[in-house]
Amino acid sequence: MQQDLAETVALRALAWLVADDELLPVFLGSTGASEADLRDRAGDPDFLGATLDFLLLDDAWLGRFAAEAGVAPEDVARARGALPGGEAPHWT
Numbered sequence: 001m002q003q004d005l006a007e008t009v010a011l012r013a014l015a016w017l018v019a020d021d022e023l024l025p026v027f028l029g030s031t032g033a034s035e036a037d038l039r040d041r042a043g044d045p046d047f048l049g050a051t052l053d054f055l056l057l058d059d060a061w062l063g064r065f066a067a068e069a070g071v072a073p074e075d076v077a078r079a080r081g082a083l084p085g086g087e088a089p090h091w092t
Helices: 003-019 023-031 035-040 045-055 059-069 073-082
Strands: none
Touching: 003 023, 003 045, 003 059, 003 073, 023 045, 045 059, 045 073, 059 073
16 A cells, blocks of 8 residues: 555544544543644654554454444555554564
């Protein structure tokens, strides 16, 4: 997946998180982000990667986002891989 498409998926995930009154505080607490960061860093590929990292922590969150956004869960993982820090580890 190309980075521009990955950023689009991540922006959709961020918008979905912002709209969820119960999950947003969990996201902010987990990432240390503030509400101002949501606006100021929405275009930052590193922040978008962290957004997808958070979403990928829980299969239920991922499933809800994927269903509501019309995105395949595996595409969220692919998007994470295309953003900074998302490269698969090489153990050799």
